Amino acid sequence: xxxxxxxxxxxxxxxxxxxxxxxxxxxxxxxxxxxxxxxxxxxxxxxxxxxxxxxxxxxxxxxxxxxxxxxxxxxxxxxxxxxxxxxxxxxxxxxxxxxxxxxxxxxxxxxxxxxxxxxxxxxxxxxxxxxxxxxxxxxxxxxxxxxxxxxxxxxxxxxxxxxxxxxxxxxxxxxxxxxxxxxxxxxxxxxxxxxxxxxxxxxxxxxxxxxxxxxxxxxxxxxxxxxxxxxxxxxxxxxxxxxxxxxxxxxxxxxxxxxxxxxxxxxxxxxxx
Numbered sequence: 001x002x003x004x005x006x007x008x009x010x011x012x013x014x015x016x017x018x019x020x021x022x023x024x025x026x027x028x029x030x031x032x033x034x035x036x037x038x039x040x041x042x043x044x045x046x047x048x049x050x051x052x053x054x055x056x057x058x059x060x061x062x063x064x065x066x067x068x069x070x071x072x073x074x075x076x077x078x079x080x081x082x083x084x085x086x087x088x089x090x091x092x093x094x095x096x097x098x099x100x101x102x103x104x105x106x107x108x109x110x111x112x113x114x115x116x117x118x119x120x121x122x123x124x125x126x127x128x129x130x131x132x133x134x135x136x137x138x139x140x141x142x143x144x145x146x147x148x149x150x151x152x153x154x155x156x157x158x159x160x161x162x163x164x165x166x167x168x169x170x171x172x173x174x175x176x177x178x179x180x181x182x183x184x185x186x187x188x189x190x191x192x193x194x195x196x197x198x199x200x201x202x203x204x205x206x207x208x209x210x211x212x213x214x215x216x217x218x219x220x221x222x223x224x225x226x227x228x229x230x231x232x233x234x235x236x237x238x239x240x241x242x243x244x245x246x247x248x249x250x251x252x253x254x255x256x257x258x259x260x261x262x263x264x265x266x267x268x269x270x271x272x273x
Contacts, residue, residue, distance in 0.1 A: 005032050011079045016064055019151040024060045027053040031067065032077055038094035039080025039111070042073065056154060063152075068113050070099045081109040153186035158200050159193070160186045163223060165204060169211040170221055180222065188223035196227065206230060209237050 007029070011017060017025065030051045035041045048058060061067045067075045074096050077083070094100055104112045153160040163185035171177045192198045206226065210216040210233055220226050220233075 005035075006084050007032065008079070008082045010082060011066075017066070020060060020064065021057070021154065021157060023053060024057040027051060027057045028061055028066055031061075031075070032080075032083060035077055035080065036094045036096075037090075037092045038096075038100060039077040039084075040094045040096045040099060041075050041077075042096065044073065044075055060152065068103075068111060070102070072096075072099065074099050076100075076103065076111055078111050079109070080111065081105065151187070151190075153183055153190075157186070159189040162186075162189045162200060162203055162207070166207050166211075166223060166226065169207055170217075173211060173217050177221075185223045188227060192223070192227050192230070196230070198230070206233060206237075209233065 012025075017028075020028075027048070030047060030053075031041055031044070032039075034043075034047055041047065044058065048054070062069055062075075065078055068078050069075050076099065102114050104114050106112050153163075155161070160182065163180075163182055167177070167180060167182075167185070189203065192203055193200065203226075210220045210226065210229075213233075213236075216229070216233060220229060
């Protein structure tokens with residue numbers, strides 16, 4: 001088995017791949033490094049423990065079809081042939097011939113899993129499930145549903161944590177607030193970070209400020225509203241930090257000082273107690 005592996009930016013530089021948590025991305029690279037010359041891996045659980053990955057990372061890679069699982073526990077890298085080209089004199093065929101027999105190599109070089117000798121795409125055509133729209137997958141192929149590529153936000157990710165933080169702040173002001181769709185909220189937070197270039201710390205500070213302001217706490221009830229009104233609230237928040245500019249003009253230099261008496265301790269006008 002070859003000791004060197006290659007990776008194609010056609011796969012690792014796509015939005016579906018980069019939208020995954022870093023732990024899932026790292027696990028994918030480790031799977032590629034430990035696969036045989038046909039892209040098969042049999043010790044997924046062992047490898048998972050070695051690199052401190054978790055079940056969610058594995059499930060996400062399967063859900064996004066970056067790897068294809070088999071009933072035997074073996075998995076294969078779907079885009080193995082796009083990543084790697086191994087010369088014949090260095091190539092060692094896989095021992096997982098039964099699993100390989102269940103695969104078909106697509107025109108673009110990806111593995112496609114077959115069902116009872118019929119590929120997934122052919123079966124879908126027969127069942128009338130193939131969409132005739134122009135939706136494309138990460139390699140430019142038609143896909144049946146865009147939902148399969150939709151990012152799933154999980155606990156521990158900054159977008160999910162900030163969305164949860166906002167909801168808790170809202171709930172502190174209104175204990176009867178209904179639980180929102182955290183996936184939608186997390187995605188709005190992502191847009192604030194990636195498109196509006198807000199730092200997570202800035203978003204957290206704005207959540208604290210708006211949920212303590214008597215006016216904005218009743219208006220900012222979602223990340224979408226937080227994003228829409230961010231600049232407007234920022235101006236007000238900055239003004240609150242500025243000192244009052246309406247100062248009393250200085251007295252003339254020869255103005256005598258008037259003594260201040262300590263009325264709290266009982267001093268009179270003459271300074272007697």
